[in-house]
Amino acid sequence: MSLANLQKAVARAVMQPLTRNEHMRVVGPGGERMRRYAARYIKPNDRLTSFERLEIYNRQYWFRVLGSMAEDFPGLRKILGERRFDDRCRAYLTECPSRSFTLRNLGSRLEAWLRHNPQWVRGKEVLALDMVRLEWADIEAFDGEAEPVLRPEELDADSVSKLRLRVQPYVQLLELHYPVDDLVLQAKDDEGTNFASNAVGELRRRMKVRAVVALKPQKIFLVVHRLDFSVYFRRIEREEYSMLKALHGGKSIAGAIESAFQASSIPICDREGYVRHCFERWGALGWFCQPGARQIGSHEIGKVKV
Amino acid sequence: MPYTFEAAKITAQKLRYVRDFLEVPIAVENVSSYAEYHVSEMTEWEFLNEVVERADCGILLDVNNIYVSSQNHNFNPLTYINSVPADRVAQIHIAGHSKFEKFILDTHDHPVLDPVWKLYDRAIQRAGHTATLLEWDDRIPSFQEVHDEALRADRFLADTQLKVAV
Numbered sequence: 001m002s003l004a005n006l007q008k009a010v011a012r013a014v015m016q017p018l019t020r021n022e023h024m025r026v027v028g029p030g031g032e033r034m035r036r037y038a039a040r041y042i043k044p045n046d047r048l049t050s051f052e053r054l055e056i057y058n059r060q061y062w063f064r065v066l067g068s069m070a071e072d073f074p075g076l077r078k079i080l081g082e083r084r085f086d087d088r089c090r091a092y093l094t095e096c097p098s099r100s101f102t103l104r105n106l107g108s109r110l111e112a113w114l115r116h117n118p119q120w121v122r123g124k125e126v127l128a129l130d131m132v133r134l135e136w137a138d139i140e141a142f143d144g145e146a147e148p149v150l151r152p153e154e155l156d157a158d159s160v161s162k163l164r165l166r167v168q169p170y171v172q173l174l175e176l177h178y179p180v181d182d183l184v185l186q187a188k189d190d191e192g193t194n195f196a197s198n199a200v201g202e203l204r205r206r207m208k209v210r211a212v213v214a215l216k217p218q219k220i221f222l223v224v225h226r227l228d229f230s231v232y233f234r235r236i237e238r239e240e241y242s243m244l245k246a247l248h249g250g251k252s253i254a255g256a257i258e259s260a261f262q263a264s265s266i267p268i269c270d271r272e273g274y275v276r277h278c279f280e281r282w283g284a285l286g287w288f289c290q291p292g293a294r295q296i297g298s299h300e301i302g303k304v305k306v
Numbered sequence: 307m308p309y310t311f312e313a314a315k316i317t318a319q320k321l322r323y324v325r326d327f328l329e330v331p332i333a334v335e336n337v338s339s340y341a342e343y344h345v346s347e348m349t350e351w352e353f354l355n356e357v358v359e360r361a362d363c364g365i366l367l368d369v370n371n372i373y374v375s376s377q378n379h380n381f382n383p384l385t386y387i388n389s390v391p392a393d394r395v396a397q398i399h400i401a402g403h404s405k406f407e408k409f410i411l412d413t414h415d416h417p418v419l420d421p422v423w424k425l426y427d428r429a430i431q432r433a434g435h436t437a438t439l440l441e442w443d444d445r446i447p448s449f450q451e452v453h454d455e456a457l458r459a460d461r462f463l464a465d466t467q468l469k470v471a472v
Contacts (some may be wrong), residue, residue, distance in 0.1 A: 001311050042342070043343065053342075054341060056340040057340065197355045
Protein backbone atom coordinates (compact mmCIF):
# COMPACT_ATOMS: atom_id res chain seq x y z
CA MET A 1 0.00 0.00 0.00
CA SER A 2 1.33 3.46 -0.92
CA LEU A 3 1.92 6.08 1.76
CA ALA A 4 -0.89 8.22 0.33
CA ASN A 5 -3.41 5.35 0.47
CA LEU A 6 -2.39 4.45 4.00
CA GLN A 7 -2.81 8.03 5.15
CA LYS A 8 -6.22 8.27 3.44
CA ALA A 9 -7.39 5.05 5.11
CA VAL A 10 -6.30 6.22 8.57
CA ALA A 11 -7.72 9.71 8.02
CA ARG A 12 -11.11 8.19 7.12
CA ALA A 13 -11.16 6.37 10.45
CA VAL A 14 -9.88 9.32 12.46
CA MET A 15 -12.42 11.72 10.96
CA GLN A 16 -15.38 9.37 11.39
CA PRO A 17 -17.84 10.83 13.93
CA LEU A 18 -17.76 9.54 17.50
CA THR A 19 -20.60 7.74 19.27
CA ARG A 20 -22.90 9.66 21.63
CA ASN A 21 -20.60 8.62 24.48
CA GLU A 22 -17.64 10.09 22.59
CA HIS A 23 -16.00 6.80 21.70
CA MET A 24 -14.92 5.37 18.37
CA ARG A 25 -17.68 3.63 16.46
CA VAL A 26 -17.59 -0.15 16.17
CA VAL A 27 -18.36 0.07 12.46
CA GLY A 28 -15.59 1.59 10.40
CA PRO A 29 -15.38 3.19 6.95
CA GLY A 30 -17.11 1.14 4.27
CA GLY A 31 -19.12 -0.81 6.85
CA GLU A 32 -16.17 -2.94 7.97
CA ARG A 33 -15.80 -3.76 11.68
CA MET A 34 -13.53 -1.08 13.12
CA ARG A 35 -11.52 -3.61 15.16
CA ARG A 36 -10.53 -5.37 11.97
CA TYR A 37 -9.95 -2.09 10.11
CA ALA A 38 -7.67 -0.74 12.87
CA ALA A 39 -5.76 -4.02 13.22
CA ARG A 40 -4.84 -3.88 9.53
CA TYR A 41 -2.82 -0.67 10.00
CA ILE A 42 -2.03 -0.21 13.70
CA LYS A 43 0.07 -2.42 15.97
CA PRO A 44 -1.36 -3.31 19.38
CA ASN A 45 0.89 -3.09 22.45
CA ASP A 46 0.86 -4.70 25.89
CA ARG A 47 -1.79 -2.21 27.16
CA LEU A 48 -3.84 -1.12 24.16
CA THR A 49 -5.46 -2.88 21.21
CA SER A 50 -5.16 -1.48 17.69
CA PHE A 51 -8.72 -0.20 18.06
CA GLU A 52 -7.91 1.63 21.31
CA ARG A 53 -4.79 3.24 19.87
CA LEU A 54 -6.62 4.48 16.80
CA GLU A 55 -9.46 5.67 19.03
CA ILE A 56 -7.09 8.10 20.79
CA TYR A 57 -6.62 9.92 17.45
CA ASN A 58 -10.31 9.69 16.56
CA ARG A 59 -11.34 11.30 19.86
CA GLN A 60 -8.60 13.93 19.84
CA TYR A 61 -9.51 14.94 16.28
CA TRP A 62 -13.13 15.59 17.26
CA PHE A 63 -12.30 17.29 20.55
CA ARG A 64 -9.91 19.59 18.71
CA VAL A 65 -12.16 20.54 15.79
CA LEU A 66 -15.24 21.03 18.00
CA GLY A 67 -13.15 23.15 20.38
CA SER A 68 -11.91 25.19 17.46
CA MET A 69 -15.46 25.78 16.17
CA ALA A 70 -16.55 26.91 19.65
CA GLU A 71 -13.65 29.38 19.74
CA ASP A 72 -14.39 30.72 16.25
CA PHE A 73 -18.19 30.95 16.57
CA PRO A 74 -19.02 31.98 20.16
CA GLY A 75 -21.97 34.06 18.92
CA LEU A 76 -23.60 31.17 17.04
CA ARG A 77 -23.03 29.00 20.10
CA LYS A 78 -24.84 31.56 22.17
CA ILE A 79 -27.78 31.64 19.75
CA LEU A 80 -28.14 27.86 19.51
CA GLY A 81 -27.07 26.82 23.00
CA GLU A 82 -24.06 24.60 23.68
CA ARG A 83 -25.62 21.19 22.96
CA ARG A 84 -27.34 22.22 19.75
CA PHE A 85 -24.23 24.06 18.61
CA ASP A 86 -22.11 20.94 19.12
CA ASP A 87 -24.68 18.79 17.24
CA ARG A 88 -24.71 21.22 14.31
CA CYS A 89 -20.93 21.40 14.24
CA ARG A 90 -20.70 17.59 14.19
CA ALA A 91 -23.10 17.49 11.23
CA TYR A 92 -21.22 20.30 9.46
CA LEU A 93 -17.77 18.79 10.03
CA THR A 94 -18.97 15.37 8.93
CA GLU A 95 -20.01 16.85 5.58
CA CYS A 96 -17.26 19.49 5.40
CA PRO A 97 -14.27 18.01 7.25
CA SER A 98 -11.02 19.86 7.80
CA ARG A 99 -9.18 20.05 4.45
CA SER A 100 -6.76 22.84 5.24
CA PHE A 101 -3.33 22.89 6.85
CA THR A 102 -4.74 25.33 9.40
CA LEU A 103 -7.79 25.16 11.69
CA ARG A 104 -8.32 28.82 10.83
CA ASN A 105 -10.21 27.68 7.73
CA LEU A 106 -12.43 25.16 9.51
CA GLY A 107 -15.54 27.36 9.39
CA SER A 108 -15.03 28.67 5.85
CA ARG A 109 -17.93 26.62 4.45
CA LEU A 110 -20.31 27.02 7.39
CA GLU A 111 -22.43 29.78 5.85
CA ALA A 112 -22.93 27.85 2.59
CA TRP A 113 -23.63 24.65 4.53
CA LEU A 114 -26.27 26.36 6.69
CA ARG A 115 -27.94 27.82 3.59
CA HIS A 116 -28.23 24.28 2.19
CA ASN A 117 -29.30 22.84 5.54
CA PRO A 118 -31.62 25.43 7.12
CA GLN A 119 -33.33 22.69 9.17
CA TRP A 120 -30.36 22.81 11.56
CA VAL A 121 -31.24 26.38 12.58
CA ARG A 122 -35.01 26.22 12.12
CA GLY A 123 -36.75 29.29 13.49
CA LYS A 124 -33.49 31.23 13.72
CA GLU A 125 -32.29 31.01 10.12
CA VAL A 126 -31.75 34.73 9.51
CA LEU A 127 -30.21 35.41 12.91
CA ALA A 128 -27.90 32.39 12.69
CA LEU A 129 -26.75 33.26 9.17
CA ASP A 130 -26.09 36.87 10.16
CA MET A 131 -23.99 35.66 13.06
CA VAL A 132 -22.01 33.16 10.97
CA ARG A 133 -21.28 35.82 8.35
CA LEU A 134 -20.07 38.22 11.03
CA GLU A 135 -17.92 35.66 12.82
CA TRP A 136 -16.36 34.50 9.56
CA ALA A 137 -15.71 38.15 8.59
CA ASP A 138 -13.99 38.55 11.95
CA ILE A 139 -11.58 35.73 11.04
CA GLU A 140 -10.96 37.12 7.54
CA ALA A 141 -10.34 40.62 8.89
CA PHE A 142 -7.94 39.31 11.52
CA ASP A 143 -5.38 37.85 9.12
CA GLY A 144 -6.62 38.69 5.63
CA GLU A 145 -4.10 40.04 3.14
CA ALA A 146 -3.07 43.71 3.50
CA GLU A 147 -1.67 45.44 0.43
CA PRO A 148 0.42 48.63 0.29
CA VAL A 149 -1.75 51.56 1.34
CA LEU A 150 -2.64 54.15 -1.28
CA ARG A 151 -1.14 57.57 -0.50
CA PRO A 152 -2.92 60.79 -1.63
CA GLU A 153 0.07 61.88 -3.73
CA GLU A 154 -0.31 58.72 -5.81
CA LEU A 155 -3.70 59.89 -7.10
CA ASP A 156 -4.01 61.70 -10.38
CA ALA A 157 -6.01 64.84 -9.46
CA ASP A 158 -7.30 65.30 -13.04
CA SER A 159 -9.02 61.95 -13.29
CA VAL A 160 -10.22 61.28 -9.77
CA SER A 161 -13.83 60.79 -10.82
CA LYS A 162 -12.83 58.00 -13.27
CA LEU A 163 -10.43 56.44 -10.82
CA ARG A 164 -11.15 52.99 -9.47
CA LEU A 165 -10.02 52.62 -5.89
CA ARG A 166 -9.31 49.19 -4.53
CA VAL A 167 -10.45 48.33 -1.02
CA GLN A 168 -8.06 46.33 1.17
CA PRO A 169 -8.79 42.58 0.97
CA TYR A 170 -9.05 42.34 4.77
CA VAL A 171 -11.88 44.91 4.91
CA GLN A 172 -15.17 43.01 5.20
CA LEU A 173 -18.52 44.63 4.36
CA LEU A 174 -21.72 43.24 5.79
CA GLU A 175 -25.39 44.05 5.45
CA LEU A 176 -27.14 42.37 8.37
CA HIS A 177 -30.73 41.91 9.54
CA TYR A 178 -29.93 41.78 13.27
CA PRO A 179 -27.51 43.81 15.44
CA VAL A 180 -25.39 40.70 15.97
CA ASP A 181 -22.26 42.76 16.54
CA ASP A 182 -23.50 43.53 20.05
CA LEU A 183 -24.27 39.90 20.68
CA VAL A 184 -20.90 38.61 19.48
CA LEU A 185 -19.02 41.14 21.61
CA GLN A 186 -21.03 39.99 24.61
CA ALA A 187 -20.35 36.35 23.76
CA LYS A 188 -16.61 37.01 23.52
CA ASP A 189 -16.75 38.84 26.80
CA ASP A 190 -18.50 35.87 28.40
CA GLU A 191 -15.93 33.43 26.99
CA GLY A 192 -13.14 35.39 28.60
CA THR A 193 -14.80 35.46 32.02
CA ASN A 194 -14.22 32.71 34.54
CA PHE A 195 -16.57 32.47 37.46
CA ALA A 196 -15.65 30.36 40.44
CA SER A 197 -19.21 30.45 41.73
CA ASN A 198 -21.80 28.19 40.11
CA ALA A 199 -24.56 30.56 41.23
CA VAL A 200 -22.99 33.45 39.34
CA GLY A 201 -22.40 31.17 36.36
CA GLU A 202 -26.08 30.20 36.31
CA LEU A 203 -27.11 33.86 36.47
CA ARG A 204 -24.82 34.63 33.53
CA ARG A 205 -26.33 31.77 31.52
CA ARG A 206 -29.84 33.11 32.09
CA MET A 207 -28.71 36.57 31.04
CA LYS A 208 -27.22 35.11 27.85
CA VAL A 209 -30.52 33.42 26.98
CA ARG A 210 -32.40 36.66 27.65
CA ALA A 211 -29.98 38.60 25.44
CA VAL A 212 -30.67 36.30 22.48
CA VAL A 213 -34.44 36.26 23.04
CA ALA A 214 -34.51 40.06 23.35
CA LEU A 215 -32.65 40.65 20.11
CA LYS A 216 -35.02 42.34 17.68
CA PRO A 217 -34.49 42.56 13.93
CA GLN A 218 -32.71 45.76 12.96
CA LYS A 219 -30.95 46.34 9.67
CA ILE A 220 -27.32 47.34 10.18
CA PHE A 221 -24.38 47.97 7.88
CA LEU A 222 -21.04 46.94 9.23
CA VAL A 223 -17.38 47.14 8.32
CA VAL A 224 -15.18 44.54 9.97
CA HIS A 225 -11.60 45.73 9.69
CA ARG A 226 -8.19 45.57 11.28
CA LEU A 227 -6.09 48.27 12.85
CA ASP A 228 -2.83 47.72 14.71
CA PHE A 229 -3.42 43.95 14.81
CA SER A 230 -6.87 44.27 16.38
CA VAL A 231 -10.22 43.63 14.68
CA TYR A 232 -12.94 46.26 14.95
CA PHE A 233 -16.64 46.26 14.10
CA ARG A 234 -17.67 49.64 12.77
CA ARG A 235 -21.31 50.41 12.05
CA ILE A 236 -21.74 52.61 9.01
CA GLU A 237 -24.65 54.24 7.19
CA ARG A 238 -26.31 52.70 4.17
CA GLU A 239 -24.74 55.30 1.86
CA GLU A 240 -21.24 54.53 3.13
CA TYR A 241 -21.88 50.82 2.74
CA SER A 242 -23.12 51.30 -0.83
CA MET A 243 -20.07 53.37 -1.79
CA LEU A 244 -17.61 50.88 -0.30
CA LYS A 245 -19.46 47.91 -1.78
CA ALA A 246 -19.43 49.54 -5.22
CA LEU A 247 -15.71 50.33 -4.95
CA HIS A 248 -15.08 46.75 -3.80
CA GLY A 249 -16.98 45.60 -6.87
CA GLY A 250 -14.72 47.63 -9.19
CA LYS A 251 -16.88 50.69 -9.86
CA SER A 252 -15.26 54.07 -10.43
CA ILE A 253 -15.43 56.67 -7.67
CA ALA A 254 -18.10 58.58 -9.62
CA GLY A 255 -20.13 55.39 -10.13
CA ALA A 256 -19.81 54.44 -6.48
CA ILE A 257 -21.02 57.85 -5.29
CA GLU A 258 -23.93 57.80 -7.72
CA SER A 259 -25.10 54.38 -6.51
CA ALA A 260 -24.77 55.45 -2.87
CA PHE A 261 -27.26 58.30 -3.09
CA GLN A 262 -30.05 56.47 -4.92
CA ALA A 263 -33.05 56.76 -2.58
CA SER A 264 -30.88 58.53 -0.01
CA SER A 265 -32.45 60.86 2.55
CA ILE A 266 -29.26 62.92 2.82
CA PRO A 267 -30.02 66.41 1.40
CA ILE A 268 -28.28 67.15 -1.88
CA CYS A 269 -26.56 70.20 -0.39
CA ASP A 270 -24.89 68.01 2.26
CA ARG A 271 -23.72 65.23 -0.02
CA GLU A 272 -20.40 66.75 -1.13
CA GLY A 273 -19.28 67.24 2.45
CA TYR A 274 -20.56 63.78 3.39
CA VAL A 275 -18.55 62.09 0.63
CA ARG A 276 -15.40 64.09 1.45
CA HIS A 277 -15.70 63.16 5.11
CA CYS A 278 -16.18 59.46 4.26
CA PHE A 279 -13.15 59.27 1.97
CA GLU A 280 -10.97 61.15 4.45
CA ARG A 281 -11.91 58.69 7.20
CA TRP A 282 -11.47 55.58 5.04
CA GLY A 283 -8.14 56.90 3.77
CA ALA A 284 -6.94 57.58 7.30
CA LEU A 285 -7.84 54.01 8.26
CA GLY A 286 -5.77 52.71 5.33
CA TRP A 287 -8.71 50.98 3.64
CA PHE A 288 -7.55 51.76 0.09
CA CYS A 289 -4.67 50.02 -1.61
CA GLN A 290 -2.56 50.95 -4.58
CA PRO A 291 -4.10 50.17 -7.99
CA GLY A 292 -2.31 47.27 -9.62
CA ALA A 293 -0.04 46.72 -6.62
CA ARG A 294 -1.47 43.34 -5.79
CA GLN A 295 1.19 41.13 -4.27
CA ILE A 296 1.66 37.65 -5.67
CA GLY A 297 -0.12 35.17 -3.44
CA SER A 298 1.81 32.24 -2.05
CA HIS A 299 -0.05 29.72 -4.21
CA GLU A 300 0.85 31.71 -7.31
CA ILE A 301 4.53 31.76 -6.40
CA GLY A 302 4.27 28.03 -5.77
CA LYS A 303 2.95 27.50 -9.27
CA VAL A 304 5.83 29.50 -10.75
CA LYS A 305 8.35 27.35 -8.90
CA VAL A 306 6.72 24.09 -9.90
CA MET B 307 2.96 8.94 9.66
CA PRO B 308 4.49 5.48 9.29
CA TYR B 309 8.27 5.45 9.73
CA THR B 310 9.24 4.20 6.29
CA PHE B 311 11.96 5.28 3.87
CA GLU B 312 9.29 6.40 1.41
CA ALA B 313 7.71 8.67 4.07
CA ALA B 314 11.12 10.05 5.07
CA LYS B 315 11.95 10.86 1.45
CA ILE B 316 8.62 12.63 0.82
CA THR B 317 8.82 14.55 4.12
CA ALA B 318 12.36 15.71 3.36
CA GLN B 319 11.34 16.81 -0.15
CA LYS B 320 8.54 18.91 1.32
CA LEU B 321 10.83 20.42 3.94
CA ARG B 322 13.32 21.45 1.27
CA TYR B 323 10.49 22.93 -0.76
CA VAL B 324 9.26 24.98 2.23
CA ARG B 325 12.77 26.12 3.12
CA ASP B 326 13.50 27.20 -0.46
CA PHE B 327 10.19 29.03 -0.64
CA LEU B 328 10.66 30.86 2.66
CA GLU B 329 14.40 31.33 2.14
CA VAL B 330 15.06 30.85 5.85
CA PRO B 331 16.50 27.90 7.76
CA ILE B 332 13.78 25.74 9.28
CA ALA B 333 13.62 23.16 12.07
CA VAL B 334 11.13 20.31 12.45
CA GLU B 335 9.60 19.14 15.71
CA ASN B 336 9.34 15.55 16.84
CA VAL B 337 5.76 14.52 17.63
CA SER B 338 4.15 12.80 20.57
CA SER B 339 2.49 9.64 19.29
CA TYR B 340 0.00 7.06 20.46
CA ALA B 341 0.06 4.47 17.69
CA GLU B 342 2.60 2.50 15.66
CA TYR B 343 2.11 1.22 12.13
CA HIS B 344 2.74 -2.33 10.99
CA VAL B 345 4.55 -0.98 7.92
CA SER B 346 7.12 1.09 9.87
CA GLU B 347 10.68 0.19 8.94
CA MET B 348 12.59 2.08 11.64
CA THR B 349 12.29 3.72 15.06
CA GLU B 350 11.02 7.27 15.43
CA TRP B 351 14.50 8.67 16.13
CA GLU B 352 15.92 6.85 13.11
CA PHE B 353 13.13 8.34 11.05
CA LEU B 354 13.78 11.83 12.41
CA ASN B 355 17.49 11.51 11.63
CA GLU B 356 16.72 10.23 8.13
CA VAL B 357 14.42 13.20 7.48
CA VAL B 358 16.70 15.96 8.80
CA GLU B 359 19.79 14.55 7.07
CA ARG B 360 17.97 14.33 3.74
CA ALA B 361 16.41 17.81 4.18
CA ASP B 362 19.52 19.29 5.79
CA CYS B 363 17.39 21.11 8.34
CA GLY B 364 17.31 21.72 12.08
CA ILE B 365 15.45 19.93 14.86
CA LEU B 366 13.03 21.46 17.32
CA LEU B 367 13.50 18.88 20.04
CA ASP B 368 10.41 18.44 22.22
CA VAL B 369 11.66 16.42 25.18
CA ASN B 370 8.16 16.06 26.62
CA ASN B 371 7.03 14.50 23.35
CA ILE B 372 9.92 12.06 23.55
CA TYR B 373 8.88 11.12 27.06
CA VAL B 374 5.20 10.73 26.09
CA SER B 375 6.06 8.52 23.11
CA SER B 376 8.54 6.47 25.16
CA GLN B 377 5.82 5.62 27.69
CA ASN B 378 3.27 4.85 24.99
CA HIS B 379 5.65 2.69 22.95
CA ASN B 380 7.93 1.18 25.61
CA PHE B 381 11.33 2.53 24.63
CA ASN B 382 14.09 4.20 26.62
CA PRO B 383 13.79 7.98 26.06
CA LEU B 384 17.51 8.45 26.68
CA THR B 385 18.24 6.27 23.65
CA TYR B 386 16.19 8.75 21.61
CA ILE B 387 17.92 11.83 23.10
CA ASN B 388 21.36 10.28 22.61
CA SER B 389 20.63 9.41 18.99
CA VAL B 390 19.59 12.88 17.83
CA PRO B 391 22.32 14.81 15.97
CA ALA B 392 23.08 17.44 18.65
CA ASP B 393 24.44 19.99 16.18
CA ARG B 394 21.03 20.19 14.47
CA VAL B 395 19.04 21.03 17.61
CA ALA B 396 17.84 24.60 17.12
CA GLN B 397 15.31 24.84 19.95
CA ILE B 398 13.99 22.69 22.79
CA HIS B 399 10.41 22.41 24.01
CA ILE B 400 9.37 21.33 27.48
CA ALA B 401 5.81 20.80 28.73
CA GLY B 402 3.54 18.91 31.08
CA HIS B 403 1.44 15.89 30.17
CA SER B 404 -1.51 13.91 31.56
CA LYS B 405 -1.39 10.28 32.67
CA PHE B 406 -4.28 7.95 31.91
CA GLU B 407 -4.68 4.33 32.86
CA LYS B 408 -3.16 2.87 29.73
CA PHE B 409 -1.36 5.75 28.02
CA ILE B 410 -0.19 9.32 28.55
CA LEU B 411 -1.26 12.35 26.56
CA ASP B 412 0.63 15.49 25.58
CA THR B 413 -1.76 18.08 27.07
CA HIS B 414 0.41 21.14 27.92
CA ASP B 415 -1.72 21.70 31.02
CA HIS B 416 0.57 20.67 33.87
CA PRO B 417 4.00 21.56 35.27
CA VAL B 418 6.92 19.75 33.66
CA LEU B 419 7.39 16.36 35.35
CA ASP B 420 10.71 15.20 36.82
CA PRO B 421 11.46 12.55 34.16
CA VAL B 422 11.09 15.26 31.50
CA TRP B 423 13.48 17.58 33.37
CA LYS B 424 16.02 14.72 33.41
CA LEU B 425 15.68 14.35 29.65
CA TYR B 426 16.00 18.10 29.26
CA ASP B 427 19.19 18.03 31.33
CA ARG B 428 20.63 15.34 29.06
CA ALA B 429 19.49 17.17 25.91
CA ILE B 430 21.28 20.40 26.81
CA GLN B 431 24.36 18.48 27.92
CA ARG B 432 24.56 17.24 24.34
CA ALA B 433 23.27 20.27 22.43
CA GLY B 434 24.73 22.98 24.68
CA HIS B 435 23.01 26.20 25.71
CA THR B 436 19.86 26.05 23.56
CA ALA B 437 16.82 28.32 23.31
CA THR B 438 14.03 26.66 25.31
CA LEU B 439 10.28 27.14 25.21
CA LEU B 440 7.96 26.09 28.02
CA GLU B 441 4.59 25.12 26.50
CA TRP B 442 1.61 25.68 28.80
CA ASP B 443 -1.47 26.53 26.78
CA ASP B 444 -4.36 24.86 28.59
CA ARG B 445 -5.58 25.28 32.18
CA ILE B 446 -3.02 28.07 32.47
CA PRO B 447 -2.23 29.00 36.09
CA SER B 448 -0.99 32.36 37.36
CA PHE B 449 1.81 34.10 35.52
CA GLN B 450 4.02 33.60 38.58
CA GLU B 451 3.61 29.83 38.45
CA VAL B 452 4.39 29.64 34.73
CA HIS B 453 7.29 32.03 35.15
CA ASP B 454 8.74 29.95 38.02
CA GLU B 455 8.60 26.89 35.80
CA ALA B 456 10.40 28.73 33.01
CA LEU B 457 13.05 29.91 35.48
CA ARG B 458 13.61 26.30 36.47
CA ALA B 459 14.76 25.67 32.89
CA ASP B 460 17.13 28.62 33.28
CA ARG B 461 18.81 26.87 36.20
CA PHE B 462 19.50 23.78 34.07
CA LEU B 463 20.92 26.01 31.33
CA ALA B 464 23.14 27.86 33.81
CA ASP B 465 24.45 24.54 35.19
CA THR B 466 25.27 23.40 31.67
CA GLN B 467 27.19 26.58 30.95
CA LEU B 468 29.09 26.10 34.20
CA LYS B 469 29.97 22.53 33.25
CA VAL B 470 31.13 23.66 29.81
CA ALA B 471 33.24 26.43 31.39
CA VAL B 472 34.82 24.00 33.86
